[in-house]
Amino acid sequence: MDAQTVESLAGFLKALGEVNRLSLVCQLCDCSTPQNAMCLCECCSVDSSGVSRHLKVLSKENIVSVEKRGRERSYSLNRSYVASQLRVLAQKIEETGMEEES
Amino acid sequence: MDAQTVESLAGFLKALGEVNRLSLVCQLCDCSTPQNAMCLCECCSVDSSGVSRHLKVLSKENIVSVEKRGRERSYSLNRSYVASQLRVLAQKIEETGMEEES
């Protein structure tokens, strides 16, 4: 895993590794339809500007997608991308560098 | 997923979401035998005290295990724990709250 990959993966994990952002992700996770920011506001103890910033971080890391809808924005979780990123890392971590055990 | 779970999961991801710490984890990942801190020092651009601190964070999150060996400490990756944590999140994220799609 080269340096650049590590760096971008770190960015991804860092985006998820903040309580309120992870709460937002979990909230989105439980919704079957896209949500706007005002609605997401309620799940974490942050005002709307804070939520806006958190969502920006998440979308920059491709964790959520945004869709403009009139004066609102609909956010939805990029489920398969996020899950696959996590699984790739899980797999990498589980396999030994040199197959010398087992 | 209750608030406490989210919080501890965030801590776990945060520990992984720092470039140098993730580099250490990757380094350990590629090693089939436990490594000491001096050796791990080489894989990231941080001096030994920094590595010591990073490893402390990682072990606090149960990402690595430490074993005292004379004046050295041997660090090894808790592969199955880390992988399972990542997979649990991946699974949670992939499943819709209400089964309304597909």
Place this chain on the structure above:
DNA sequence: TGCATATTTGCGCAAGTATGCAAATATAAA
């Protein structure tokens, strides 16, 4: 056009974090 609502952005602040250096500690080996 004028008002209401949703979201973003500038600003400042407080807290957290990563880092290197030097000193302290621990322990093996001479």
Place this chain on the structure above:
DNA sequence: TTTATATTTGCATACTTGCGCAAATATGCA
């Protein structure tokens, strides 16, 4: 005991980050 090596810790510093507030922006609607 003395010396050398590995690791930790205190300290200062620079940087980052999360936050709320207020103002700005965008857009729908009357």
